Amino acid sequence: MEFHCCVDNCPSTLQQEDIYERRKQNLSSFKSVDYVSEEISYEDFFLRYLIPNKPCVFSCKHTRHWRSRAEWVDEQGKPKFEFLKTNFGNAKVPVAICNEKEFDSHPKVEQTFSDYLEYWQDYISNSYPSDNQCLYLKDWHFVRAFPEYNAYKTPLYFCSDWLNEFWDTGESSKDDYRFVYMGPKGSWTPFHADVLHSYSWSANICGKKQWLLFPPGEEVHLRDKFGNLAFDVTSEDVHNPEMYPNYQKLSQQYKVVQHPGEIIFVPSGWHHQVWNVEDTISINHNWLNGCSIDLTWNFLKRNLKDVENEISDCRGMEGWNQQCQVVLKSLTGSDYTDFFELCNNIGTKHLQFLSQSDICSTNEECDRGVGHCKIKGSQKEEQKEMTGNTSAEVSQHPNADLEFQEHFVPLNNKCHSVFDLNRLRIVLESLVDTEQLECQKEVQNLLHQLNSVF
Numbered sequence: 001m002e003f004h005c006c007v008d009n010c011p012s013t014l015q016q017e018d019i020y021e022r023r024k025q026n027l028s029s030f031k032s033v034d035y036v037s038e039e040i041s042y043e044d045f046f047l048r049y050l051i052p053n054k055p056c057v058f059s060c061k062h063t064r065h066w067r068s069r070a071e072w073v074d075e076q077g078k079p080k081f082e083f084l085k086t087n088f089g090n091a092k093v094p095v096a097i098c099n100e101k102e103f104d105s106h107p108k109v110e111q112t113f114s115d116y117l118e119y120w121q122d123y124i125s126n127s128y129p130s131d132n133q134c135l136y137l138k139d140w141h142f143v144r145a146f147p148e149y150n151a152y153k154t155p156l157y158f159c160s161d162w163l164n165e166f167w168d169t170g171e172s173s174k175d176d177y178r179f180v181y182m183g184p185k186g187s188w189t190p191f192h193a194d195v196l197h198s199y200s201w202s203a204n205i206c207g208k209k210q211w212l213l214f215p216p217g218e219e220v221h222l223r224d225k226f227g228n229l230a231f232d233v234t235s236e237d238v239h240n241p242e243m244y245p246n247y248q249k250l251s252q253q254y255k256v257v258q259h260p261g262e263i264i265f266v267p268s269g270w271h272h273q274v275w276n277v278e279d280t281i282s283i284n285h286n287w288l289n290g291c292s293i294d295l296t297w298n299f300l301k302r303n304l305k306d307v308e309n310e311i312s313d314c315r316g317m318e319g320w321n322q323q324c325q326v327v328l329k330s331l332t333g334s335d336y337t338d339f340f341e342l343c344n345n346i347g348t349k350h351l352q353f354l355s356q357s358d359i360c361s362t363n364e365e366c367d368r369g370v371g372h373c374k375i376k377g378s379q380k381e382e383q384k385e386m387t388g389n390t391s392a393e394v395s396q397h398p399n400a401d402l403e404f405q406e407h408f409v410p411l412n413n414k415c416h417s418v419f420d421l422n423r424l425r426i427v428l429e430s431l432v433d434t435e436q437l438e439c440q441k442e443v444q445n446l447l448h449q450l451n452s453v454f
Helices: 016-029 042-050 067-071 081-088 113-125 162-169 218-222 293-310 320-332 336-355 379-387 400-411 414-431 440-451
Strands: 002-005 034-036 056-058 092-097 108-112 135-140 178-183 188-192 199-206 209-214 254-258 263-266 271-276 280-287 373-376
Touching: 067 199, 081 113, 092 113, 108 113, 113 135, 113 178, 135 188, 162 280, 162 336, 209 218, 209 263, 218 271, 293 320, 293 336, 293 414, 320 336, 336 414, 336 440, 414 440
Parallel strands: 034 056
Antiparallel strands: 002 373, 056 263, 092 108, 092 135, 135 178, 178 280, 188 271, 199 263, 199 280, 209 254, 209 271
């Protein structure tokens, strides 16, 4: 199976060097966070923000029809507590204690949503007392808890979402990266970068947030003399040169105030700290795709190297590589096998998609029109050789077709699919030679299939 596109500047022709250069140019020339007031095409978002790894804020136009904005917010723009309590009050929710510290985050407790809302209303009525606990409902898997409610529709720009596609269409749906956050004025999230150096998007259902964003590389100036990241970048401690010897070298940070209905896109590796400056409800996704898969892979490699250095005195022990992977997973949420399973899941479905037709989808989101992307060769035969069958089914998951299409809508054309496969191929060429991975045969097989496209 060989791919050919006749369109200039097609995503499928972007090489790793092109992407590196665009990221580098963005960091050197970045001045401020763009505000996207009007709707733009997916292609524009892809080229202007995903490829250069650049943040932006979308206007409230993109959330105005969401059910959550209509039903969770009163006429004054405040949380509609009674509605929330009546409809979701029995759910168990994770709650962070913002005025306490546990390692590099806030400690969490679990309580019923109804109890949390009672606390929140009482906290407001007492004028947000500083001597009381400030509690922040965070990382609530609302979609998993209420799958039929349809609180929102993922914006087009963020639909190429490999993390949630993997969990949704895998053999078992154990997790997801879709969250609801709710908190009073003054609740906050400490300085961090997102899980696996993924992208994130965050939409305010009501209230305002203030973000401090730091481009990749700036975080090294916010490490203390022991190498630990600052917990609170606004603390007086960071100005102490004995504790933070490189703080004076900090050159770039950007403040963003996010208003009701607006969506912020936070790129891979951009560290940030966030405050709720009003009573706020937000919806948040972590996600990654072909534009950032190399950044996630590099993040895992760096962390594994740190782990290996930390326990290097045990290197001669039996099972040392496996133990390093266990520690890596405890630190990052993924080991090399998990990472390959995600790549294999995504790669297999994209290969099957390429095998199913000669031309682009008629989906209106395909800006380049119908018919410009061609696949050469006997597709059915090659698909049969690669996958063992000629069925159009994506997987055996009961909702596989529906879920795959949902994630794949903006990229439902050959160009973007080939771009994704090429990005996977680059990562797998690095992964295939690592001695820490036990499934080398599977990696080699997938890499062989990907090479057949190019």
